Amino acid sequence: MGKKYVESAKLIDKGTLYEPSEAIELVLKTSKAKFDETIELALKLGVDPRHADQQVRGAVVLPHGTGKKVKVLVFAKGAKVKEAQEAGADYVGAQEYVDKIQKENWFDFDVVVATPDMMGVVGRLGRVLGPKGLMPNPKSGTVTFDVAKAIEEIKAGKVEYRVDKTSIVHVPIGKKSFESQKLLDNFHTLMEAVVKAKPSASKGQYLKSVVISSTMGPGIKINSTKVLD
Incomplete structure (x- = not known):
């Protein structure tokens, strides 16, 4: 681990589930790279992607885009x-x-x-x-x-989300240069889409974990019961 990563990790309590707004403020504070890092979500879902009726896939237009010029x-x-x-x-x-x-x-x-x-x-x-x-x-x-x-x-900022073999969805929601409110808007828009995409065959807890991180920074756990608040 690099020195900057270690310093950033000290700012995060691994045992805490943060509110979405708190997590976003923290991820911006712990983004120490010299380039404009991507801010990404990793969502662990309570689905079994081996079954066709438990696939989670779709797309949503983020209100503030991703900050990336898309070809x-x-x-x-x-x-x-x-x-x-x-x-x-x-x-x-x-x-x-x-x-x-x-x-x-x-x-x-x-x-x-x-x-x-x-x-x-x-x-x-x-x-x-x-x-x-x-x-x-x-x-x-x-x-x-x-x-x-x-x-x-x-x-305009349309992103695709798709559950992988390990039941995780990885999606970018913006850049380090974004204002925290814009990242929060994008976060809520994405989470609403993923929650709506819950397969009827999925039983039990759907959102197992929600983690936000920057390209080079540590992951920050978000309280999954608060994602749509």
């Missing part, structure tokens, strides 16, 4: 190409981008959007996009004919 790749054809370009897509095309990704290992993008009629082409990239969490999906709004709306939402 969008759109797979489209015909009139949808111009629509995507006018909406601000960084890259728009079809087979040429499949080839570029497969042959050049090119990944200069953060989100992939595809029109439904392009999924046959995009499907060839499943093995490389899937493990990176980049495969377009109707549940996250990235498989749609309304490409302009999808791009605008992504650029």
